[in-house]
Structures are given as structure tokens and as C-alpha cells.
Amino acid sequence: QKEVEQNSGPLSVPEGAIASLNCTYSDRVSQSFFWYRQYSGKSPELIMSIYSNGDKEDGRFTAQLNKASQYVSLLIRDSQPSDSATYLCAVNDGGATNKLIFGTGTLLAVQP
Amino acid sequence: NAGVTQTPKFRILKIGQSMTLQCAQDMNHNYMYWYRQDPGMGLKLIYYSVGAGITDKGEVPNGYNVSRSTTEDFPLRLELAAPSQTSVYFCASSYLAGVGNEQFFGPGTRLTVL
Numbered sequence: 017q018k019e020v021e022q023n024s025g026p027l028s029v030p031e032g033a034i035a036s037l038n039c040t041y042s043d044r045v046s047q048s049f050f051w052y053r054q055y056s057g058k059s060p061e062l063i064m065s066i067y068s069n070g071d072k073e074d075g076r077f078t079a080q081l082n083k084a085s086q087y088v089s090l091l092i093r094d095s096q097p098s099d100s101a102t103y104l105c106a107v108n109d110g111g112a113t114n115k116l117i118f119g120t121g122t123l124l125a126v127q128p
Numbered sequence: 129n130a131g132v133t134q135t136p137k138f139r140i141l142k143i144g145q146s147m148t149l150q151c152a153q154d155m156n157h158n159y160m161y162w163y164r165q166d167p168g169m170g171l172k173l174i175y176y177s178v179g180a181g182i183t184d185k186g187e188v189p190n191g192y193n194v195s196r197s198t199t200e201d202f203p204l205r206l207e208l209a210a211p212s213q214t215s216v217y218f219c220a221s222s223y224l225a226g227v228g229n230e231q232f233f234g235p236g237t238r239l240t241v242l
Contacts (some may be wrong), residue, residue: 020170048227059218059233060171067227104170106231113178114159114225115186118170 018043020107022119030127035092037122039105042086048108049081049088054121055101064090095126129154132234134219140240141209149204149237151219159222160202161231162186162194164215171218177202178225209241 019042029035037051048067052060066072066079066088078091088107092099102121109115135150153160158179163171173186175194183194191213193205202221206213216238220231 024168048229050230052233059236062230062232065228065230108227112225113176113184114222114229114231115161115173115176116171116231118163118172120168120170 018109018117020105020117020119022105022122024120025123026125027122028125028127029095031095031097033095035095035099035124035126037090037092037103037124039088039119040086041088041107041117043107043110044086045110046107047110049079050106050116051079051090052104052106053101054104060104097126097128100124100126131155132219132221132232134234134237136237137235138238140242142242143209143211145209146205146207147209149206149217149239151202151204151234152200153221154200155221155223155232156199157221157223158199159225160196161220162192162202162204163218163220164188165218166215174204211241213239214241215239
């Protein structure tokens, strides 16, 4: 069974620090990788997508992908209290139906 | 564009009742999905559709049914509601499959079965 694993947290960081969120996946054929942010009681919101090995930066967010190690991470620089949320890692199953496999999420708490 | 919309936002059902959760998108997306999210868990795929008239089961389809008569709408039907179906239900859509086609989510329906 295809799996996506994340540390459940909570991950607590002080304001202004770097938050590092990690994710591993089991299916080598996966080609698309996503990070969703979910505030309590809200729906998942896409914040980063990455498809190639290496780093992808968007503002304070950097996604890192290593397909050989089946590992994807999200770095949040200069963390703000507003970044406090659950971060869901999602991996495309590699098929023609664009199905996503989600991890259970990591709860991030940024302390003012 | 409204994006993906879902109704109702909240619903309480009694055991054995039935209901339909509505989902609509105005982005002309071909692919639509229904997920459920239990507390502290990730999202589990219930059903999905790759176009009007085409649906298929996901990971947790038991107790649910879907139909897709138009590109815009993808309702989820619960028959004979059970307490195990208490969850938050999210509908999502994407334009195509393949690299670069992200899924966008609706606001969710919080369902309680008592």
C-alpha cells in the first residue's frame, strides 16, 4: 500500500526561526509533490508544489525534493505566528487519475 | 470565480438517515474528488471522477455513492448514515492529471451522525 509519512508533531519554533517539516513516501513512481497548509477548522490550501529534484523557493517557503531517498521537505524561514497550522504532505500516485496520497500532517506552532 | 463550493457547511444526521453532500466547481476542471478527514488524520479518498459520467472508488468508498452528470457538479450520497461516517468531508478538483495539476479544495462539510 502506498504511504506518505510525516512526523505528527507538534513542532514548536520561536518566531523568526526556521521551521523544517519532513515527509517520506513509499511509491517510487510518484512524480508530483505538494505541501498544503490547513488552519484549524478550514480546508487545505496549496502552498508549494515540486516536481524535480532539488529546491524550489517561493517567498519564505522552500520545498526540497530527493527522489532517490523518497524524501520531500518544507522549510519556512522567518516563521510567524500566522504560520501556525497543520502542514499536509501529499504525493501524486503516478497514475492517470491524479489521485493524491496524504500524510497525517505535522502541527506547527510558532511561539511569539 | 467561486472555485470549489460545498453545501451544507454543517449537518447532524440520525443513524439510518440519508443525505447528499453537494459539490460544485466553476473552473471547468475535469477531475473531481471526495475526501474525508477524521480528527488528527490526513485525508482519505472516497470517490473520484475523471469527467462527466465517469466515477470510480477510492480508498474508503463503503457507505457512499456518487454521480457526475455534469462537469461542474459532483454530489456525494450517504445512505443509511452510521456514527463511523462522522467526519469532515472535502471536495476537490483539478484540471487534468499529470505533473503540474494541483488539486483545489472546497471549504468542507462537517457531518455528525448521532
